[in-house]
Amino acid sequence: MNSASVTRRGSRGAAGRTVLVVLALGYLGLFLLLPFGVVFAQALSRGLATYLQALTDPVALAAIRLTLTVAAVAVPLNLVFGVVAAWTVTKHDFPCKSALVALIDLPLAVSPVISGLIYVLLFGMQGWFGGWLAAHDVRVIFAVPGIVLATVFVTFPFVARELIPVMQAQGRDEEETALSLGASGWRAFLRVTLPNIRWGLLYGVLLCNARAMGEFGAVSVVSGHIRGVTNTMPLHVEILYNEYNATAAFAVASLLALLAIVTLAARAALESRAPELKRAAHATDDSR
Protein backbone atom coordinates (compact mmCIF):
# COMPACT_ATOMS: atom_id res chain seq x y z
CA MET A 1 0.00 0.00 0.00
CA ASN A 2 1.48 3.38 -0.94
CA SER A 3 1.31 6.49 1.15
CA ALA A 4 -1.14 8.32 -1.15
CA SER A 5 -3.85 5.70 -0.64
CA VAL A 6 -3.28 5.75 3.11
CA THR A 7 -3.82 9.50 3.16
CA ARG A 8 -6.92 9.28 1.00
CA ARG A 9 -8.39 6.57 3.14
CA GLY A 10 -7.48 8.51 6.27
CA SER A 11 -9.12 11.69 5.01
CA ARG A 12 -12.23 9.81 3.99
CA GLY A 13 -12.44 8.40 7.52
CA ALA A 14 -12.02 11.89 8.94
CA ALA A 15 -14.78 13.22 6.68
CA GLY A 16 -17.12 10.45 7.79
CA ARG A 17 -16.34 11.23 11.41
CA THR A 18 -17.04 14.94 10.87
CA VAL A 19 -20.40 14.15 9.28
CA LEU A 20 -21.35 11.94 12.22
CA VAL A 21 -20.26 14.50 14.80
CA VAL A 22 -22.17 17.29 13.04
CA LEU A 23 -25.22 15.05 12.78
CA ALA A 24 -25.11 14.16 16.46
CA LEU A 25 -24.49 17.72 17.60
CA GLY A 26 -27.18 19.05 15.24
CA TYR A 27 -29.68 16.57 16.63
CA LEU A 28 -28.77 17.48 20.20
CA GLY A 29 -28.98 21.16 19.37
CA LEU A 30 -32.34 20.90 17.66
CA PHE A 31 -34.09 18.68 20.17
CA LEU A 32 -32.34 19.51 23.44
CA LEU A 33 -30.47 22.80 23.47
CA LEU A 34 -32.89 24.83 21.36
CA PRO A 35 -35.95 24.15 23.54
CA PHE A 36 -33.79 24.76 26.57
CA GLY A 37 -32.72 28.13 25.21
CA VAL A 38 -36.30 28.96 24.32
CA VAL A 39 -37.30 28.53 27.97
CA PHE A 40 -34.90 31.25 29.06
CA ALA A 41 -35.58 33.48 26.01
CA GLN A 42 -39.32 33.36 26.65
CA ALA A 43 -38.89 33.89 30.37
CA LEU A 44 -36.84 37.03 29.83
CA SER A 45 -38.72 38.26 26.73
CA ARG A 46 -40.48 41.05 28.65
CA GLY A 47 -37.46 42.10 30.62
CA LEU A 48 -35.92 41.21 33.94
CA ALA A 49 -38.55 43.09 35.96
CA THR A 50 -41.41 41.01 34.61
CA TYR A 51 -39.31 37.87 35.12
CA LEU A 52 -38.66 38.67 38.77
CA GLN A 53 -42.28 39.69 39.27
CA ALA A 54 -43.47 36.34 37.97
CA LEU A 55 -41.18 34.57 40.40
CA THR A 56 -42.07 36.68 43.44
CA ASP A 57 -45.79 36.42 42.87
CA PRO A 58 -47.27 34.95 46.11
CA VAL A 59 -48.81 32.00 44.28
CA ALA A 60 -45.50 31.26 42.55
CA LEU A 61 -43.66 31.53 45.87
CA ALA A 62 -46.17 29.13 47.45
CA ALA A 63 -45.54 26.66 44.61
CA ILE A 64 -41.76 26.96 45.07
CA ARG A 65 -42.12 26.45 48.82
CA LEU A 66 -44.32 23.39 48.34
CA THR A 67 -41.89 21.86 45.83
CA LEU A 68 -38.99 22.36 48.23
CA THR A 69 -41.02 20.87 51.10
CA VAL A 70 -42.00 17.81 49.08
CA ALA A 71 -38.39 17.24 48.00
CA ALA A 72 -37.17 17.77 51.56
CA VAL A 73 -39.39 14.88 52.70
CA ALA A 74 -39.19 12.55 49.69
CA VAL A 75 -35.43 12.70 49.08
CA PRO A 76 -34.27 11.78 52.62
CA LEU A 77 -36.88 8.99 52.75
CA ASN A 78 -35.68 7.52 49.49
CA LEU A 79 -32.05 8.04 50.47
CA VAL A 80 -32.57 5.75 53.46
CA PHE A 81 -34.72 3.34 51.52
CA GLY A 82 -32.28 3.23 48.59
CA VAL A 83 -29.27 2.47 50.78
CA VAL A 84 -31.15 -0.20 52.73
CA ALA A 85 -32.47 -1.81 49.53
CA ALA A 86 -29.09 -1.79 47.78
CA TRP A 87 -27.37 -3.15 50.89
CA THR A 88 -29.94 -5.92 51.27
CA VAL A 89 -29.81 -6.92 47.63
CA THR A 90 -26.03 -6.88 47.19
CA LYS A 91 -24.66 -8.07 50.52
CA HIS A 92 -27.11 -10.84 51.32
CA ASP A 93 -28.59 -13.87 49.63
CA PHE A 94 -32.24 -14.65 50.17
CA PRO A 95 -35.11 -16.18 48.23
CA CYS A 96 -37.08 -13.90 45.87
CA LYS A 97 -34.10 -11.53 45.61
CA SER A 98 -34.63 -10.97 41.90
CA ALA A 99 -38.29 -10.24 42.55
CA LEU A 100 -37.29 -7.48 44.95
CA VAL A 101 -34.87 -6.00 42.41
CA ALA A 102 -37.64 -5.99 39.81
CA LEU A 103 -40.01 -4.39 42.30
CA ILE A 104 -37.57 -1.53 42.88
CA ASP A 105 -37.88 -0.76 39.17
CA LEU A 106 -41.68 -0.73 39.23
CA PRO A 107 -42.08 3.06 39.48
CA LEU A 108 -39.88 3.44 36.39
CA ALA A 109 -42.02 0.95 34.50
CA VAL A 110 -45.47 2.42 35.15
CA SER A 111 -46.75 5.73 33.89
CA PRO A 112 -46.60 8.43 36.61
CA VAL A 113 -50.33 9.03 36.09
CA ILE A 114 -51.00 5.47 37.22
CA SER A 115 -48.75 6.06 40.25
CA GLY A 116 -50.95 9.01 41.16
CA LEU A 117 -54.16 7.09 40.56
CA ILE A 118 -53.00 4.30 42.90
CA TYR A 119 -52.99 6.79 45.76
CA VAL A 120 -56.37 8.19 44.80
CA LEU A 121 -57.76 4.63 44.83
CA LEU A 122 -56.19 3.98 48.23
CA PHE A 123 -56.74 7.26 50.05
CA GLY A 124 -59.42 9.10 48.03
CA MET A 125 -62.98 9.59 49.33
CA GLN A 126 -64.13 6.42 47.51
CA GLY A 127 -60.84 4.62 48.18
CA TRP A 128 -60.00 1.75 50.54
CA PHE A 129 -58.88 3.94 53.42
CA GLY A 130 -60.90 6.99 52.38
CA GLY A 131 -63.73 6.48 54.83
CA TRP A 132 -61.43 5.90 57.80
CA LEU A 133 -59.28 8.92 56.90
CA ALA A 134 -62.35 11.16 56.51
CA ALA A 135 -63.68 9.95 59.85
CA HIS A 136 -60.40 10.94 61.50
CA ASP A 137 -60.30 14.21 59.58
CA VAL A 138 -57.06 13.37 57.79
CA ARG A 139 -56.70 14.69 54.24
CA VAL A 140 -54.33 12.85 51.95
CA ILE A 141 -55.69 13.31 48.44
CA PHE A 142 -55.87 16.90 47.19
CA ALA A 143 -53.53 17.81 50.03
CA VAL A 144 -49.81 17.92 50.76
CA PRO A 145 -49.52 14.33 52.18
CA GLY A 146 -50.82 12.91 48.88
CA ILE A 147 -48.29 14.92 46.90
CA VAL A 148 -45.48 13.70 49.14
CA LEU A 149 -46.64 10.07 48.85
CA ALA A 150 -46.88 10.24 45.06
CA THR A 151 -43.44 11.84 44.84
CA VAL A 152 -41.89 9.26 47.16
CA PHE A 153 -43.31 6.49 45.00
CA VAL A 154 -42.10 7.96 41.73
CA THR A 155 -38.58 8.77 42.99
CA PHE A 156 -38.22 5.48 44.85
CA PRO A 157 -35.76 3.72 42.48
CA PHE A 158 -33.16 6.41 41.84
CA VAL A 159 -30.83 5.96 44.83
CA ALA A 160 -31.12 2.17 44.91
CA ARG A 161 -30.57 1.87 41.16
CA GLU A 162 -27.44 4.00 41.40
CA LEU A 163 -26.00 2.03 44.31
CA ILE A 164 -26.75 -1.57 43.34
CA PRO A 165 -24.17 -1.78 40.51
CA VAL A 166 -21.54 0.04 42.58
CA MET A 167 -22.04 -2.28 45.53
CA GLN A 168 -22.21 -5.35 43.34
CA ALA A 169 -18.87 -4.47 41.77
CA GLN A 170 -17.32 -3.98 45.19
CA GLY A 171 -18.43 -7.38 46.49
CA ARG A 172 -18.66 -8.40 50.12
CA ASP A 173 -15.03 -9.11 50.96
CA GLU A 174 -14.34 -5.77 52.60
CA GLU A 175 -17.41 -6.00 54.83
CA GLU A 176 -16.62 -9.59 55.76
CA THR A 177 -13.07 -8.57 56.63
CA ALA A 178 -14.38 -5.77 58.83
CA LEU A 179 -16.67 -8.23 60.64
CA SER A 180 -13.84 -10.72 61.14
CA LEU A 181 -11.78 -7.90 62.65
CA GLY A 182 -14.49 -7.44 65.26
CA ALA A 183 -16.57 -4.61 63.79
CA SER A 184 -20.34 -4.77 64.31
CA GLY A 185 -22.54 -4.78 61.22
CA TRP A 186 -23.41 -1.12 61.76
CA ARG A 187 -19.76 -0.12 62.22
CA ALA A 188 -18.77 -2.05 59.11
CA PHE A 189 -21.47 -0.16 57.22
CA LEU A 190 -20.39 3.26 58.51
CA ARG A 191 -16.64 2.78 58.20
CA VAL A 192 -16.35 0.54 55.14
CA THR A 193 -19.51 0.46 53.01
CA LEU A 194 -20.58 4.09 53.23
CA PRO A 195 -17.20 5.62 52.28
CA ASN A 196 -16.99 3.21 49.34
CA ILE A 197 -20.38 4.23 47.95
CA ARG A 198 -20.35 7.94 48.80
CA TRP A 199 -20.04 9.28 45.26
CA GLY A 200 -22.65 6.94 43.85
CA LEU A 201 -24.92 7.83 46.73
CA LEU A 202 -24.50 11.56 46.18
CA TYR A 203 -25.29 11.19 42.51
CA GLY A 204 -28.34 9.05 43.22
CA VAL A 205 -29.58 11.73 45.62
CA LEU A 206 -29.11 14.41 42.96
CA LEU A 207 -31.12 12.43 40.42
CA CYS A 208 -33.77 11.65 43.00
CA ASN A 209 -34.02 15.33 43.91
CA ALA A 210 -34.27 16.44 40.28
CA ARG A 211 -37.13 14.04 39.72
CA ALA A 212 -38.83 14.92 43.00
CA MET A 213 -38.90 18.60 42.11
CA GLY A 214 -39.82 18.05 38.48
CA GLU A 215 -42.47 15.34 38.80
CA PHE A 216 -45.68 16.28 37.02
CA GLY A 217 -47.96 13.35 36.21
CA ALA A 218 -48.33 11.57 39.54
CA VAL A 219 -48.49 14.81 41.47
CA SER A 220 -51.05 16.27 39.07
CA VAL A 221 -53.48 13.43 39.78
CA VAL A 222 -53.38 13.76 43.58
CA SER A 223 -52.91 17.51 43.89
CA GLY A 224 -56.33 18.93 43.06
CA HIS A 225 -54.59 22.07 41.69
CA ILE A 226 -55.54 24.40 44.53
CA ARG A 227 -53.67 27.63 43.83
CA GLY A 228 -51.19 28.60 46.47
CA VAL A 229 -51.96 25.43 48.45
CA THR A 230 -51.43 22.20 46.50
CA ASN A 231 -49.66 23.46 43.39
CA THR A 232 -46.04 22.46 42.94
CA MET A 233 -43.80 24.27 40.47
CA PRO A 234 -44.48 22.02 37.47
CA LEU A 235 -48.24 22.26 38.12
CA HIS A 236 -47.99 26.01 38.50
CA VAL A 237 -46.20 26.23 35.14
CA GLU A 238 -49.04 24.35 33.47
CA ILE A 239 -51.72 26.56 34.99
CA LEU A 240 -49.94 29.75 33.93
CA TYR A 241 -49.45 28.40 30.45
CA ASN A 242 -53.11 27.41 30.12
CA GLU A 243 -53.99 30.97 31.11
CA TYR A 244 -51.91 32.23 28.17
CA ASN A 245 -49.45 33.78 30.62
CA ALA A 246 -46.47 32.37 28.71
CA THR A 247 -43.89 34.74 30.17
CA ALA A 248 -44.72 33.86 33.77
CA ALA A 249 -44.98 30.15 32.87
CA PHE A 250 -41.52 30.19 31.35
CA ALA A 251 -40.11 32.22 34.23
CA VAL A 252 -41.08 29.47 36.69
CA ALA A 253 -40.02 26.82 34.17
CA SER A 254 -36.59 28.44 33.97
CA LEU A 255 -36.04 27.61 37.64
CA LEU A 256 -36.67 23.93 36.88
CA ALA A 257 -34.36 24.19 33.88
CA LEU A 258 -31.68 25.66 36.14
CA LEU A 259 -32.11 22.71 38.47
CA ALA A 260 -31.42 20.40 35.53
CA ILE A 261 -28.25 22.33 34.66
CA VAL A 262 -27.02 22.18 38.25
CA THR A 263 -27.72 18.43 38.38
CA LEU A 264 -25.79 17.81 35.17
CA ALA A 265 -22.87 19.99 36.28
CA ALA A 266 -22.76 18.15 39.59
CA ARG A 267 -22.76 14.86 37.72
CA ALA A 268 -19.80 15.93 35.61
CA ALA A 269 -17.96 17.13 38.71
CA LEU A 270 -18.66 13.87 40.55
CA GLU A 271 -17.54 11.74 37.62
CA SER A 272 -14.22 13.51 37.42
CA ARG A 273 -13.72 12.82 41.13
CA ALA A 274 -14.87 9.23 41.13
CA PRO A 275 -14.12 7.27 37.97
CA GLU A 276 -15.83 4.15 39.30
CA LEU A 277 -19.11 6.08 39.30
CA LYS A 278 -18.97 6.48 35.54
CA ARG A 279 -18.89 2.74 35.01
CA ALA A 280 -21.64 2.20 37.52
CA ALA A 281 -23.80 4.90 35.95
CA HIS A 282 -23.47 3.22 32.57
CA ALA A 283 -24.36 -0.11 34.06
CA THR A 284 -27.51 1.45 35.49
CA ASP A 285 -28.44 2.96 32.18
CA ASP A 286 -28.04 -0.41 30.50
CA SER A 287 -30.24 -2.14 32.99
CA ARG A 288 -33.06 0.32 32.57
Added chain:
Amino acid sequence: MSIAVQSLNKRFGDFVALRDVSLEVPTGQLVAILGPSGCGKTTLLRIIAGLETPDGGRVFLQGREATDLPVQQRQVGFVFQHYALFRHMTVFDNVAFGLSVRRRRDRPPAAAIRAKVEELLTLVQLDSAAGRHPMQLSGGQRQRVALARALAVEPKVLLLDEPFGALDTQVRQELRRWLRRLHEALHFTSLFVTHDQAEALEVADAVIVMNRGRIEQRGTPEQVYDAPASAFVHRFVGSSQDLPGRRVSGRLHLGPLPPTASAGPDGSVSVVVRPQDVQVSREGTGWPGRVGAIRVVGPLVHVEIALAGHDGDPLVAEFERERYRADEFLAGQAVLVTLRRYEVYPAS
Protein backbone atom coordinates in the same frame (compact mmCIF):
# COMPACT_ATOMS: atom_id res chain seq x y z
CA MET B 1 -6.23 -28.19 69.50
CA SER B 2 -6.79 -24.74 68.04
CA ILE B 3 -9.30 -25.63 65.35
CA ALA B 4 -11.56 -28.66 65.32
CA VAL B 5 -14.61 -29.31 63.20
CA GLN B 6 -16.91 -32.30 63.48
CA SER B 7 -19.17 -33.74 60.80
CA LEU B 8 -19.74 -30.52 58.89
CA ASN B 9 -22.34 -30.60 56.15
CA LYS B 10 -23.27 -27.79 53.80
CA ARG B 11 -25.38 -27.60 50.65
CA PHE B 12 -26.05 -24.72 48.30
CA GLY B 13 -29.29 -25.70 46.59
CA ASP B 14 -28.55 -28.99 44.84
CA PHE B 15 -24.79 -28.58 45.18
CA VAL B 16 -23.25 -30.41 48.11
CA ALA B 17 -20.26 -28.35 49.24
CA LEU B 18 -19.31 -30.36 52.33
CA ARG B 19 -20.13 -33.97 53.24
CA ASP B 20 -19.43 -35.00 56.80
CA VAL B 21 -16.11 -33.17 57.11
CA SER B 22 -14.11 -33.48 60.33
CA LEU B 23 -10.62 -32.18 60.94
CA GLU B 24 -8.27 -30.88 63.61
CA VAL B 25 -5.50 -28.32 63.47
CA PRO B 26 -3.06 -28.52 66.42
CA THR B 27 -1.95 -25.25 68.01
CA GLY B 28 0.93 -23.58 66.23
CA GLN B 29 0.66 -25.59 63.02
CA LEU B 30 0.36 -24.30 59.49
CA VAL B 31 -2.05 -26.59 57.68
CA ALA B 32 -3.02 -26.49 54.02
CA ILE B 33 -6.37 -27.55 52.57
CA LEU B 34 -5.60 -28.62 49.04
CA GLY B 35 -8.16 -29.37 46.37
CA PRO B 36 -9.54 -28.45 42.97
CA SER B 37 -12.01 -25.59 42.61
CA GLY B 38 -15.49 -26.54 43.82
CA CYS B 39 -14.18 -29.15 46.27
CA GLY B 40 -15.61 -27.25 49.25
CA LYS B 41 -12.35 -25.97 50.71
CA THR B 42 -13.33 -22.29 50.72
CA THR B 43 -16.76 -23.12 52.18
CA LEU B 44 -15.03 -25.04 54.97
CA LEU B 45 -12.77 -22.07 55.71
CA ARG B 46 -15.70 -19.64 55.70
CA ILE B 47 -17.67 -21.86 58.09
CA ILE B 48 -14.72 -21.94 60.49
CA ALA B 49 -14.53 -18.13 60.27
CA GLY B 50 -18.27 -17.76 60.86
CA LEU B 51 -18.92 -16.18 57.48
CA GLU B 52 -21.10 -19.13 56.47
CA THR B 53 -23.47 -21.28 58.56
CA PRO B 54 -23.20 -25.06 58.28
CA ASP B 55 -26.33 -27.18 57.74
CA GLY B 56 -25.00 -29.59 60.35
CA GLY B 57 -21.89 -30.27 62.40
CA ARG B 58 -19.88 -28.35 64.96
CA VAL B 59 -16.92 -25.98 65.05
CA PHE B 60 -14.51 -25.68 67.99
CA LEU B 61 -11.95 -22.93 68.40
CA GLN B 62 -9.35 -23.48 71.13
CA GLY B 63 -11.44 -26.19 72.68
CA ARG B 64 -14.60 -24.10 72.97
CA GLU B 65 -17.65 -24.64 70.83
CA ALA B 66 -17.96 -21.79 68.35
CA THR B 67 -20.64 -23.13 66.01
CA ASP B 68 -23.17 -20.45 66.94
CA LEU B 69 -20.69 -17.68 67.72
CA PRO B 70 -20.94 -14.64 65.42
CA VAL B 71 -17.89 -13.88 63.31
CA GLN B 72 -16.91 -10.86 65.45
CA GLN B 73 -16.51 -13.01 68.56
CA ARG B 74 -14.56 -15.85 66.97
CA GLN B 75 -11.28 -13.93 66.95
CA VAL B 76 -10.12 -15.33 63.65
CA GLY B 77 -8.00 -13.48 61.14
CA PHE B 78 -9.31 -13.94 57.61
CA VAL B 79 -7.27 -13.11 54.52
CA PHE B 80 -8.97 -13.10 51.12
CA GLN B 81 -7.49 -14.02 47.75
CA HIS B 82 -8.11 -10.51 46.46
CA TYR B 83 -6.81 -8.87 49.65
CA ALA B 84 -10.09 -7.02 50.43
CA LEU B 85 -8.17 -3.98 51.66
CA PHE B 86 -10.36 -1.03 52.61
CA ARG B 87 -9.76 0.99 49.47
CA HIS B 88 -10.51 4.40 50.91
CA MET B 89 -8.13 3.99 53.86
CA THR B 90 -4.36 4.29 54.02
CA VAL B 91 -2.21 1.27 54.74
CA PHE B 92 -1.85 2.49 58.32
CA ASP B 93 -5.62 2.84 58.81
CA ASN B 94 -6.19 -0.56 57.26
CA VAL B 95 -3.90 -2.25 59.75
CA ALA B 96 -5.26 -0.17 62.64
CA PHE B 97 -8.89 -0.96 61.78
CA GLY B 98 -9.39 -3.99 64.00
CA LEU B 99 -8.06 -2.15 67.05
CA SER B 100 -9.75 1.18 66.38
CA VAL B 101 -13.26 -0.29 65.94
CA ARG B 102 -13.21 -1.83 69.40
CA ARG B 103 -15.57 -0.47 72.02
CA ARG B 104 -14.05 2.31 74.03
CA ARG B 105 -13.37 0.23 77.14
CA ASP B 106 -11.55 -2.48 75.11
CA ARG B 107 -9.76 -0.10 72.79
CA PRO B 108 -6.05 0.44 73.35
CA PRO B 109 -4.93 4.11 73.57
CA ALA B 110 -4.08 5.79 70.26
CA ALA B 111 -0.34 5.65 70.99
CA ALA B 112 -0.51 1.91 71.62
CA ILE B 113 -2.43 1.35 68.37
CA ARG B 114 0.18 3.40 66.52
CA ALA B 115 3.03 1.39 68.04
CA LYS B 116 1.32 -1.90 67.21
CA VAL B 117 0.64 -0.89 63.60
CA GLU B 118 4.20 0.31 63.12
CA GLU B 119 5.55 -2.91 64.55
CA LEU B 120 3.40 -4.97 62.17
CA LEU B 121 4.28 -2.84 59.16
CA THR B 122 7.96 -3.40 59.95
CA LEU B 123 7.26 -7.11 60.23
CA VAL B 124 5.72 -7.21 56.75
CA GLN B 125 8.43 -4.87 55.44
CA LEU B 126 6.04 -2.08 54.54
CA ASP B 127 6.89 0.56 57.14
CA SER B 128 7.62 3.06 54.38
CA ALA B 129 4.17 2.59 52.81
CA ALA B 130 2.06 3.50 55.86
CA GLY B 131 0.59 6.63 54.26
CA ARG B 132 -0.20 5.10 50.89
CA HIS B 133 -3.53 3.84 49.62
CA PRO B 134 -4.08 0.23 48.49
CA MET B 135 -4.36 1.37 44.84
CA GLN B 136 -0.71 2.47 44.97
CA LEU B 137 0.62 -0.95 46.05
CA SER B 138 1.56 -4.06 44.09
CA GLY B 139 -0.36 -7.31 44.59
CA GLY B 140 2.31 -8.80 46.85
CA GLN B 141 2.42 -5.65 48.98
CA ARG B 142 -1.37 -5.61 49.26
CA GLN B 143 -1.45 -9.18 50.49
CA ARG B 144 1.20 -8.37 53.11
CA VAL B 145 -0.92 -5.44 54.31
CA ALA B 146 -3.92 -7.79 54.51
CA LEU B 147 -1.86 -10.18 56.60
CA ALA B 148 -0.64 -7.42 58.92
CA ARG B 149 -4.22 -6.21 59.31
CA ALA B 150 -5.38 -9.71 60.28
CA LEU B 151 -2.49 -10.16 62.74
CA ALA B 152 -3.14 -6.77 64.39
CA VAL B 153 -6.06 -8.10 66.44
CA GLU B 154 -3.93 -11.06 67.62
CA PRO B 155 -6.36 -13.69 66.33
CA LYS B 156 -6.49 -17.15 67.83
CA VAL B 157 -6.26 -18.62 64.36
CA LEU B 158 -5.39 -17.24 60.96
CA LEU B 159 -7.44 -18.36 57.97
CA LEU B 160 -6.10 -17.68 54.49
CA ASP B 161 -8.26 -18.21 51.40
CA GLU B 162 -6.00 -18.77 48.37
CA PRO B 163 -3.73 -16.03 49.72
CA PHE B 164 -1.30 -16.13 46.81
CA GLY B 165 -3.77 -17.09 44.09
CA ALA B 166 -3.92 -13.69 42.41
CA LEU B 167 -0.16 -13.12 42.27
CA ASP B 168 2.52 -13.73 39.64
CA THR B 169 4.50 -16.95 39.96
CA GLN B 170 7.64 -15.26 41.18
CA VAL B 171 5.93 -13.05 43.77
CA ARG B 172 3.95 -16.08 44.85
CA GLN B 173 7.09 -18.08 45.58
CA GLU B 174 8.71 -15.24 47.47
CA LEU B 175 5.59 -14.63 49.50
CA ARG B 176 5.05 -18.24 50.48
CA ARG B 177 8.61 -18.59 51.73
CA TRP B 178 8.11 -15.35 53.60
CA LEU B 179 4.88 -16.73 55.13
CA ARG B 180 6.76 -19.87 56.16
CA ARG B 181 9.46 -17.78 57.89
CA LEU B 182 6.83 -15.58 59.51
CA HIS B 183 5.10 -18.66 60.84
CA GLU B 184 8.36 -20.03 62.22
CA ALA B 185 8.91 -16.72 64.00
CA LEU B 186 5.39 -16.17 65.37
CA HIS B 187 3.95 -19.72 65.57
CA PHE B 188 0.37 -18.68 64.88
CA THR B 189 -2.12 -21.45 64.13
CA SER B 190 -3.09 -21.20 60.54
CA LEU B 191 -5.27 -22.95 58.02
CA PHE B 192 -4.86 -21.99 54.41
CA VAL B 193 -6.72 -23.01 51.32
CA THR B 194 -5.02 -23.56 47.99
CA HIS B 195 -5.44 -25.39 44.71
CA ASP B 196 -1.69 -25.28 44.09
CA GLN B 197 -0.08 -28.51 45.27
CA ALA B 198 3.44 -27.05 45.14
CA GLU B 199 2.30 -24.31 47.53
CA ALA B 200 0.75 -26.80 49.94
CA LEU B 201 3.77 -29.11 49.91
CA GLU B 202 6.25 -26.27 50.35
CA VAL B 203 4.55 -24.22 53.05
CA ALA B 204 2.45 -26.51 55.22
CA ASP B 205 3.25 -28.70 58.23
CA ALA B 206 0.31 -30.88 57.24
CA VAL B 207 -1.81 -31.15 54.12
CA ILE B 208 -5.50 -32.00 53.93
CA VAL B 209 -6.58 -33.06 50.45
CA MET B 210 -10.25 -32.45 49.61
CA ASN B 211 -12.35 -33.61 46.71
CA ARG B 212 -16.08 -33.16 46.08
CA GLY B 213 -16.86 -32.03 49.61
CA ARG B 214 -14.93 -34.82 51.34
CA ILE B 215 -11.50 -35.12 52.91
CA GLU B 216 -9.51 -37.67 50.90
CA GLN B 217 -6.35 -37.68 52.97
CA ARG B 218 -4.59 -35.90 55.76
CA GLY B 219 -0.86 -36.15 56.37
CA THR B 220 2.52 -34.52 56.20
CA PRO B 221 3.56 -33.28 52.76
CA GLU B 222 5.80 -36.35 52.38
CA GLN B 223 3.03 -38.78 53.34
CA VAL B 224 0.59 -37.24 50.93
CA TYR B 225 3.11 -37.27 48.11
CA ASP B 226 4.72 -40.67 48.80
CA ALA B 227 1.70 -42.64 49.95
CA PRO B 228 -1.41 -41.19 48.37
CA ALA B 229 -4.52 -42.66 49.97
CA SER B 230 -6.57 -42.60 46.79
CA ALA B 231 -6.19 -42.38 43.04
CA PHE B 232 -7.52 -38.80 43.27
CA VAL B 233 -4.78 -37.73 45.70
CA HIS B 234 -2.15 -39.48 43.61
CA ARG B 235 -3.29 -37.62 40.50
CA PHE B 236 -3.82 -34.26 42.20
CA VAL B 237 -0.60 -34.08 44.22
CA GLY B 238 2.40 -34.20 41.92
CA SER B 239 2.10 -35.28 38.31
CA SER B 240 1.02 -38.80 37.54
CA GLN B 241 -0.29 -40.93 34.72
CA ASP B 242 -2.62 -43.90 34.51
CA LEU B 243 -2.13 -47.29 32.91
CA PRO B 244 -5.00 -49.82 32.77
CA GLY B 245 -4.29 -53.19 34.38
CA ARG B 246 -6.06 -56.30 35.70
CA ARG B 247 -5.79 -58.09 38.98
CA VAL B 248 -6.33 -61.84 38.79
CA SER B 249 -6.14 -63.93 41.98
CA GLY B 250 -3.72 -61.62 43.76
CA ARG B 251 -1.47 -60.95 40.80
CA LEU B 252 -1.30 -57.73 38.79
CA HIS B 253 -1.21 -58.04 35.02
CA LEU B 254 0.07 -54.90 33.34
CA GLY B 255 0.67 -55.02 29.60
CA PRO B 256 3.41 -57.51 28.68
CA LEU B 257 5.18 -57.02 32.03
CA PRO B 258 5.56 -60.15 34.17
CA PRO B 259 2.69 -60.38 36.70
CA THR B 260 3.51 -59.20 40.22
CA ALA B 261 1.90 -59.83 43.59
CA SER B 262 -0.87 -57.32 44.38
CA ALA B 263 -3.33 -57.54 47.26
CA GLY B 264 -6.95 -56.67 46.63
CA PRO B 265 -10.10 -57.81 44.86
CA ASP B 266 -9.92 -59.12 41.31
CA GLY B 267 -10.91 -56.93 38.39
CA SER B 268 -9.84 -53.90 36.37
CA VAL B 269 -7.43 -51.56 38.12
CA SER B 270 -5.71 -48.24 37.47
CA VAL B 271 -1.95 -48.29 37.82
CA VAL B 272 -0.82 -44.75 38.66
CA VAL B 273 2.82 -43.87 38.16
CA ARG B 274 4.83 -40.64 38.44
CA PRO B 275 7.06 -39.64 35.50
CA GLN B 276 10.26 -39.90 37.56
CA ASP B 277 9.41 -43.53 38.39
CA VAL B 278 9.34 -44.57 34.72
CA GLN B 279 12.61 -46.34 33.81
CA VAL B 280 13.69 -46.56 30.20
CA SER B 281 16.41 -48.81 28.79
CA ARG B 282 17.56 -49.97 25.39
CA GLU B 283 18.04 -53.62 26.33
CA GLY B 284 16.90 -56.11 28.92
CA THR B 285 13.27 -56.76 29.79
CA GLY B 286 10.28 -54.43 29.97
CA TRP B 287 7.25 -53.10 28.11
CA PRO B 288 8.41 -52.36 24.56
CA GLY B 289 7.74 -48.85 23.24
CA ARG B 290 8.98 -46.19 20.88
CA VAL B 291 10.42 -42.79 21.84
CA GLY B 292 8.30 -39.84 20.73
CA ALA B 293 8.75 -36.15 21.60
CA ILE B 294 11.63 -35.13 23.87
CA ARG B 295 11.30 -31.89 25.85
CA VAL B 296 13.80 -30.09 28.01
CA VAL B 297 11.98 -28.45 30.95
CA GLY B 298 14.56 -26.46 32.89
CA PRO B 299 16.68 -28.97 34.82
CA LEU B 300 14.51 -31.90 33.69
CA VAL B 301 13.99 -33.82 30.48
CA HIS B 302 10.60 -35.30 29.56
CA VAL B 303 10.67 -38.22 27.13
CA GLU B 304 7.35 -39.40 25.67
CA ILE B 305 7.10 -43.11 24.97
CA ALA B 306 4.34 -44.75 22.94
CA LEU B 307 3.86 -48.18 24.56
CA ALA B 308 3.16 -51.15 22.31
CA GLY B 309 -0.49 -52.21 22.56
CA HIS B 310 -1.50 -49.18 24.69
CA ASP B 311 -3.96 -46.83 22.99
CA GLY B 312 -3.93 -44.02 25.55
CA ASP B 313 -1.62 -41.03 25.80
CA PRO B 314 2.09 -41.76 25.53
CA LEU B 315 3.81 -42.43 28.86
CA VAL B 316 6.15 -39.66 30.04
CA ALA B 317 9.49 -40.55 31.59
CA GLU B 318 11.27 -37.81 33.52
CA PHE B 319 15.07 -37.58 33.79
CA GLU B 320 17.39 -35.18 35.49
CA ARG B 321 19.24 -33.32 32.79
CA GLU B 322 22.71 -34.36 34.05
CA ARG B 323 21.81 -38.02 34.15
CA TYR B 324 20.00 -37.85 30.83
CA ARG B 325 23.18 -36.74 29.03
CA ALA B 326 24.74 -40.14 29.81
CA ASP B 327 22.14 -42.15 27.91
CA GLU B 328 20.39 -39.93 25.44
CA PHE B 329 17.47 -41.26 23.44
CA LEU B 330 16.46 -40.41 19.93
CA ALA B 331 12.96 -39.90 18.60
CA GLY B 332 11.72 -43.11 16.99
CA GLN B 333 14.10 -45.31 18.94
CA ALA B 334 12.80 -48.67 20.25
CA VAL B 335 13.06 -48.88 24.06
CA LEU B 336 11.93 -51.01 27.01
CA VAL B 337 10.00 -49.53 29.91
CA THR B 338 9.82 -50.69 33.53
CA LEU B 339 8.15 -48.97 36.51
CA ARG B 340 10.29 -48.26 39.58
CA ARG B 341 7.24 -47.72 41.80
CA TYR B 342 3.53 -47.28 41.30
CA GLU B 343 0.21 -47.45 43.13
CA VAL B 344 -2.74 -49.64 42.22
CA TYR B 345 -6.32 -48.38 42.66
CA PRO B 346 -9.69 -49.79 41.61
CA ALA B 347 -10.44 -48.61 38.07
CA SER B 348 -12.63 -45.50 38.06
